[in-house]
Amino acid sequence: MTHVSSLYLHVPFCKHLCNYCDFYKKRYEPDSNQMEDFHQSLELSWLRHEELLTSRSYKLDSLTSLYLGGGTPSLWGMAGAEFMGRWLNDRLKLGPGAEFTMEIDPGTWAEEMVLAWKAIGLNRISIGTQTLDPNFIKIMDRSHSLDETFELLEYTQKHGWNFSLDFLLGLPFSREKKRNIENELIQLLKFKPKHISLYILNARSKYPHIQSMPEDEFIREEYLFVSDYLQKLGFIHYEVSNFALPGYESKHNLKYWKGEAMGALGPTATGYLPQSEIQATRYKWKVTKSEVEIEELGIKEINLEHIYLSLRTNIGWKPLVILPPLERLFSSWENMKYGHFTEGRMKLNSLGFLMMDSLMDDLFRIGF
Numbered sequence: 148m149t150h151v152s153s154l155y156l157h158v159p160f161c162k163h164l165c166n167y168c169d170f171y172k173k174r175y176e177p178d179s180n181q182m183e184d185f186h187q188s189l190e191l192s193w194l195r196h197e198e199l200l201t202s203r204s205y206k207l208d209s210l211t212s213l214y215l216g217g218g219t220p221s222l223w224g225m226a227g228a229e230f231m232g233r234w235l236n237d238r239l240k241l242g243p244g245a246e247f248t249m250e251i252d253p254g255t256w257a258e259e260m261v262l263a264w265k266a267i268g269l270n271r272i273s274i275g276t277q278t279l280d281p282n283f284i285k286i287m288d289r290s291h292s293l294d295e296t297f298e299l300l301e302y303t304q305k306h307g308w309n310f311s312l313d314f315l316l317g318l319p320f321s322r323e324k325k326r327n328i329e330n331e332l333i334q335l336l337k338f339k340p341k342h343i344s345l346y347i348l349n350a351r352s353k354y355p356h357i358q359s360m361p362e363d364e365f366i367r368e369e370y371l372f373v374s375d376y377l378q379k380l381g382f383i384h385y386e387v388s389n390f391a392l393p394g395y396e397s398k399h400n401l402k403y404w405k406g407e408a409m410g411a412l413g414p415t416a417t418g419y420l421p422q423s424e425i426q427a428t429r430y431k432w433k434v435t436k437s438e439v440e441i442e443e444l445g446i447k448e449i450n451l452e453h454i455y456l457s458l459r460t461n462i463g464w465k466p467l468v469i470l471p472p473l474e475r476l477f478s479s480w481e482n483m484k485y486g487h488f489t490e491g492r493m494k495l496n497s498l499g500f501l502m503m504d505s506l507m508d509d510l511f512r513i514g515f
């Protein structure tokens with residue numbers, strides 16, 4: 148039996164459905180049976196998950212990371228702490244030093260709830276900050292005020308929480324309304340976060356502000372500005388969208404980027420079970436019932452994914468064999484200042500991370 152020691156759990160509720168967000172979620176109706184139904188579906192999913200793991204010779208081990216994402220896990224509240232508390236007694240175990248993260252929307256938390264989760268092992272909070280500009284918090288259709296964001300930031304800092312912030316770039320009207328990223332960063336950094344996730348807003352054609360999105364060059368400047376700013380303060384740009392002070396990288400996400408085994412539960416949550424270097428199973432939970440869609444990966448898919456995921460991180464990609472076309476490509480990337488090729492490993496920098504899609508196209512062109 149091989150062990151899975153990381154679990155992602157998707158909590159599919161939000162108080163308000165932000166108009167830019169594509170994550171799977173439903174509006175939370177406090178007087179409905181949503182929570183009971185969710186608990187019931189998790190119980191059923193647990194059984195199906197056990198069956199799936201066993202069929203691939205896997206077993207859930209004591210966890211090194213547990214990640215509650217969403218949707219809005221903080222909305223799961225006291226009922227969630229009670230439910231997970233039971234699971235952490237009966238069927239899951241947090242190993243020593245395990246990282247246990249919950250995503251919190253600044254409009255949906257209470258101290259009592261945070262303490263109930265802390266009592267069952269929560270030790271890391273990811274805050275959906277997005278922006279600290281009052282104009283943009285409105286444009287971004289957030290349901291909370293900036294005061295609520297500051298309240299949560301103050302609370303987490305005061306109580307010594309290990310926390311991460313989500314920060315969005317490429318917002319509509321950024322140029323017209325003169326978004327001052329530096330000023331927002333100065334305010335954010337006063338709270339001494341050890342980890343920052345920096346996302347470029349990804350908007351679909353139906354997005355109400357699609358006509359007012361900044362152009363690529365503007366976003367590129369924003370991204371490189373933030374990256375440079377944070378690196379000068381000691382943050383490591385350790386993945387395309389993630390910065391951390393040394394030692395504060397997300398253990399959970401690193402496992403995903405390294406292609407290690409990952410358990411998953413909850414609608415749309417995706418798990419990964421590598422069985423060998425040439426065989427792996429990916430599964431994704433359906434939204435209507437406690438069943439999974441299964442994708443079996445072969446050597447080609449595994450290799451491609453390995454290249455893509457390792458180039459996304461500062462660990463970089465070390466090909467087994469480097470034939471002349473690849474060597475020439477790496478040297479052209481170096482010339483373009485996208486990263487460094489040393490000791491057989493290609494490591495991208497912030498500019499390279501920004502160019503990921505076109506670099507992958509370069510690799511396809513030479514036959515990868």
Ligand SMILES: C[S@@+](CC[C@H](N)C(=O)[O-])C[C@H]1O[C@@H](n2cnc3c(N)ncnc32)[C@H](O)[C@@H]1O
Nearest residue numbers: 167168217218219250252275313346347348349
């Ligand atoms: C599940 S949400 C975080 C928790 C909570 N629901 C909240 O919004 O505060 C995860 C993060 O994804 C990012 N996100 C959501 N939609 C996005 C989009 N269309 N493009 C880029 N990032 C997005 C936001 O930064 C958000 O904080």
Ligand code: SF4
Nearest residue numbers: 161164165168217218
């Ligand atoms: S609260 Fe978070 S998960 Fe929910 S819609 Fe907004 S960004 Fe998406």
